[in-house]
Amino acid sequence: xxxxxxxxxxxxxxxxxxxxxxxxxxxxxxxxxxxxxxxxxxxxxxxxxxxxxxxxxxxxxxxxxxxxxxxxxxxxxxxxxxxxxxxxxxxxxxxxxxxxxxxxxxxxxxxxxxxxxxxxxxxxxxxxxxxxxxxxxxxxxxxxxxxxxxxxxxxxxxxxxxxxxxxxxxxxxxxxxxxxxxxxxxxxxxxxxxxxxxxxxxxxxxxxxxxxxxxxxxxxxxxxxxxxxxxxxxxxxxxxxxxxxxxxxxxxxxxxxxxxxxxxxxxxxxxxxxxxxxxxxxxxxxxxxxxxxxxxxxxxxxxxxxxxxxxxxxxxxxxxxxxxxxxxxxxxxxxxxxxxxxx
Amino acid sequence: xxxxxxxxxxxxxxxxxxxxxxxxxxxxxxxxxxxxxxxxxxxxxxxxxxxxxxxxxxxxxxxxxxxxxxxxxxxxxxxxxxxxxxxxxxxxxxxxxxxxxxxxxxxxxxxxxxxxxxxxxxxxxxxxxxxxxxxxxxxxxxxxxxxxxxxxxxxxxxxxxxxxxxxxxxxxxxxxxxxxxxxxxxxxxxxxxxxxxxxxxxxxxxxxxxxxxxxxxxxxxxxxxxxxxxxxxxxxxxxxxxxxxxxxxxxxxxxxxxxxxxxxxxxxxxxxxxxxxxxxxxxxxxxxxxxxxxxxxxxxxxxxxxxxxxxxxxxxxxx
Numbered sequence: 001x002x003x004x005x006x007x008x009x010x011x012x013x014x015x016x017x018x019x020x021x022x023x024x025x026x027x028x029x030x031x032x033x034x035x036x037x038x039x040x041x042x043x044x045x046x047x048x049x050x051x052x053x054x055x056x057x058x059x060x061x062x063x064x065x066x067x068x069x070x071x072x073x074x075x076x077x078x079x080x081x082x083x084x085x086x087x088x089x090x091x092x093x094x095x096x097x098x099x100x101x102x103x104x105x106x107x108x109x110x111x112x113x114x115x116x117x118x119x120x121x122x123x124x125x126x127x128x129x130x131x132x133x134x135x136x137x138x139x140x141x142x143x144x145x146x147x148x149x150x151x152x153x154x155x156x157x158x159x160x161x162x163x164x165x166x167x168x169x170x171x172x173x174x175x176x177x178x179x180x181x182x183x184x185x186x187x188x189x190x191x192x193x194x195x196x197x198x199x200x201x202x203x204x205x206x207x208x209x210x211x212x213x214x215x216x217x218x219x220x221x222x223x224x225x226x227x228x229x230x231x232x233x234x235x236x237x238x239x240x241x242x243x244x245x246x247x248x249x250x251x252x253x254x255x256x257x258x259x260x261x262x263x264x265x266x267x268x269x270x271x272x273x274x275x276x277x278x279x280x281x282x283x284x285x286x287x288x289x290x291x292x293x294x295x296x297x298x299x300x301x302x303x304x305x306x307x308x309x310x311x312x313x314x315x316x317x318x319x320x321x322x323x324x325x326x327x328x329x330x331x332x333x334x335x336x337x338x339x340x341x342x343x
Numbered sequence: 344x345x346x347x348x349x350x351x352x353x354x355x356x357x358x359x360x361x362x363x364x365x366x367x368x369x370x371x372x373x374x375x376x377x378x379x380x381x382x383x384x385x386x387x388x389x390x391x392x393x394x395x396x397x398x399x400x401x402x403x404x405x406x407x408x409x410x411x412x413x414x415x416x417x418x419x420x421x422x423x424x425x426x427x428x429x430x431x432x433x434x435x436x437x438x439x440x441x442x443x444x445x446x447x448x449x450x451x452x453x454x455x456x457x458x459x460x461x462x463x464x465x466x467x468x469x470x471x472x473x474x475x476x477x478x479x480x481x482x483x484x485x486x487x488x489x490x491x492x493x494x495x496x497x498x499x500x501x502x503x504x505x506x507x508x509x510x511x512x513x514x515x516x517x518x519x520x521x522x523x524x525x526x527x528x529x530x531x532x533x534x535x536x537x538x539x540x541x542x543x544x545x546x547x548x549x550x551x552x553x554x555x556x557x558x559x560x561x562x563x564x565x566x567x568x569x570x571x572x573x574x575x576x577x578x579x580x581x582x583x584x585x586x587x588x589x590x591x592x593x594x595x596x597x598x599x600x601x602x603x604x605x606x607x608x609x610x611x612x613x614x615x616x617x618x619x620x621x622x623x624x625x626x627x628x629x630x631x632x633x634x635x636x637x638x639x640x641x642x643x644x645x646x647x648x649x650x651x652x653x654x655x656x657x658x659x660x661x662x
Contacts (some may be wrong), residue, residue: 012441017481019443167653179439184495187401189425189431259639332551343403 005190007200013172014205026167027206030211031160035153035214038279039107039222042148050116053078053092062100063184065243067096075115076133094120119276153218154305160210160299161237162272166265168206169199170252175200178343186342195335198241200245207241227312235315236308240301243329247297250332274300300324347643351379352415352609354503355400360409362395364560371558379502382525382535382549384545386647387480387555388657390470393538394405394436397507400536401433415502423490432501436538438510442481446472449480450494470494470524476510486517493524502571504528506537510544522548542647561654569650574603575615578645579622582611584636591631599625604653613652 017023052075056065060077067075076094079085086092087105093116097103104120106113126132144200176182185195213232218224226233251268255261275282275289277297285293293299307313315322355377362370369515370392375434385393385583387631390553390564391660398404399550400411402418412418447463454460467473470490477485482492489509494503510518518541525548528559539545545552546566554569556564570576596605601622603615616622628635 003451003455003460005455008452010454012444013447015445016441063591180437180440181439183403184433184435184438184440185456187403187428187431187435188453188454188499189428191425 006194006198006201009195010202011198013168013202016172017093017168017202017206023117023168023236027160027164027210031214031229032212032217033275035149035156035218035234036221038041039149039151039218049074050093050112050119051075051091051098052094052116052120053083053086054098056159057082057098063096063098063102066127067120067123070119071202072119073123081242092264096120096124109127111164114164129263142145147222149222150224150310151281152279153214153222153224154309155302156275157214157237157303158276158298158302159273159278160214161207161240161301162244162269164210165203166204166248166251166269169202169245169248170265173199173249173252174255174258177255178257183343192340192342193337195334196249196340197251200242200333203241204238209239211237224309226309228308228314232313232315232318234306235320236301236304236318239325239329240297240305241326243297243301246329246333246336249336249340253336256341272296277302283319297325297328300328328331344477351419353377353412354379354381354412354414355536355552356412357400358410360396360399360411361407362392362399362404363407368558370399370406373558373560373646374400375553375560377536378536380529380532381459381550382529382548384539384549384552385536385555386540386542386545386552386651387538388651392558393555394507395558397505397536397538398435399502401431402427402503407613429499430502432496432499433499433577434496434506434509436511438492440480440491440495443479445477445479446483446494446598447476447490447536449491450498450577452547453495454498461500462499462500466498469497469527471520471642484517484633486513489513489517489521490524493521497524497528501533502605503534507539508538510541511537518544521528525583546649552647554647556651556655562650564578566647567657569647570645571647575601575617575620576645577616577618577619577636577642577643578649579619579626579640581626581632581640582638584638592635595629595633599629601625606652613649615649615653628656636661 019301049071050073052067052073054060054067054075054077056077056079059244064075064077067073075096078092081091083095085094086169090110093110093113094104094106097105102124104117106117108114158340215224215226215233221224247268248265253265255264275285276296277293278298282293282299300321303320304325307318307321313319353376355374355375357373357375360370360373360375361368373392373396375396385396387393395404399406400413407417413638414430415425416423416640418424418427444452446467450466454463454466467476472487472490472494475487480488480491490626491510497507504525507527510521513521514649522544525535525537529591535548537548537623549566551563551565553560562572564572591593592612593607596602596612598616601617602618606613614622614626623642625635648658
């Protein structure tokens with residue numbers, strides 16, 4: 001078994017990869033750093049307190065006390081210069097000018113400021129003696145997977161599978177070609193199909209490590225869960241990884257230099273980085289672009305990963321997206337086999 | 344020399360081989376027969392067509408015209424090609440093996456392609472890389488890299504070994520180590536075809552050599568026969584201090600006792616001589632008579648390089 005050419009070639013590519021420290025960082029470290037940075041930056045602020053200011057004047061501290069007692073608000077008394085600066089730079093959402101009438105100074109185009117306007121007004125009116133007529137009760141719902149980080153992690157996973165599949169395969173194929181290794185292999189009774197297949201298979205081991213690293217990290221640090229089965233997640237990632245290995249093989253099938261293949265890789269990946277909904281929903285693109293965007297392999301992979309991780313979809317539920325992923329991989333692999341430059 | 348039993352068919356036969364790259368004719372109608380069990384050398388300057396020829400024979404480059412038979416098989420792109428490959432050992436001139444694989448891993452990788460591969464241990468022993476088994480390819484010296492390349496070629500116990508400039512760029516010690524490996528392989532009755540531009544290598548290893556120039560064989564025979572064709576065992580080379588035109592001297596030089604051929608290139612005059620103790624005193628007295636002063640004089644045993652010079656007027660290594 002271990003003397004099979006497929007096993008030995010696969011091992012050779014895997015070894016060549018993990019013995020390259022930079023490669024390890026780009027495959028495992030980079031997505032985690034990215035997830036961490038974006039996770040922190042877009043961390044939901046929970047119920048969140050909005051900062052508001054009260055201009056120094058009559059009864060300023062009484063107003064500030066009232067506002068500060070409201071859970072949604074944090075208020076402080078400011079002199080006029082500081083208040084102006086803080087309002088302009090967004091440090092405070094709204095400035096209260098005590099007097100009669102009380103004036104609310106805020107930027108009405110900012111959502112947070114408008115929210116602050118409602119909260120402040122509500123608090124001051126109640127303190128002034130207004131009574132509520134209808135009896136209401138809040139029933140707060142937290143949708144699982146509704147945070148930005150929940151959206152982000154499956155996208156990063158998809159993007160990572162794309163990057164490592166394309167680079168991992170494309171780079172080492174072209175390197176083998178430029179260094180004469182491909183020619184040397186041709187001088188042996190090696191089967192060409194096994195050579196090509198070995199690259200696709202070598203992606204498997206990395207796939208397992210990549211998925212564990214990123215999903216594990218997201219669970220541990222951000223409490224991002226997988227709502228579908230691990231089996232479904234596994235099959236999605238395996239299919240995605242095979243598919244991008246096939247695309248990588250196609251990209252590398254003719255290139256004679258590392259520079260040429262690098263250019264091609266970026267050309268292939270750039271549209272998907274932007275369009276495929278890794279960092280934000282692709283629904284933001286105009287309706288006319290949607291069919292194109294949805295046909296991209298990364299879009300389809302991201303959709304199936306989000307389906308499984310966020311919505312807990314079964315494999316049948318994401319079958320349409322997975323189908324697109326599989327077709328891309330199979331077609332690219334077959335074309336690559338046909339047009340591959342062996343010398 | 345081990346004489347092959349007459350019943351064994353030739354290991355390689357090619358007739359009228361032609362290969363063109365655009366306007367350049369790399370191989371121009373080459374005929375060659377390599378007997379089973381012999382070590383055959385293709386000798387010639389860079390650009391003579393040695394590598395193109397050997398890669399056609401290896402089935403890596405298609406010929407434009409001509410007939411090629413390797414171990415009685417013609418390359419045809421079919422399933423039989425794979426069976427033939429199992430019987431060949433090939434070292435290419437410029438192969439960089441995977442940088443980050445160890446010696447052992449590289450041999451195991453190549454062994455996996457062959458059903459009848461020998462063990463990693465036995466190949467390591469043959470090329471004496473046992474101590475380096477865990478070293479990465481990128482960490483090996485030039486000589487060790489080349490021995491690993493040969494190890495990969497030997498891993499399937501081939502009947503026929505192709506070596507394309509196996510020792511180019513190596514230090515003398517590494518070169519001798521490789522020669523031992525090649526000689527050991529031959530001693531088991533196997534066939535070797537190698538290209539080289541080192542005369543010493545050809546004289547030392549090869550039963551027969553073909554000297555190539557401009558895509559053709561210009562001389563063929565055992566190294567001893569080829570050197571003997573010069574008609575003398577020694578070569579005397581000298582230059583004159585005053586740099587006079589030597590054309591006028593040529594008839595007299597030819598008339599000196601024991602002198603075979605006379606050749607002048609760029610002010611250096613080369614004579615072949617059967618016996619130095621007779622020719623040298625006669626030469627110096629002739630020059631003295633004519634009033635010429637020697638700027639330099641060297642002698643060496645006639646080599647294959649002198650054969651190449653005698654035929655083409657150029658040196659192999661200068662190209």
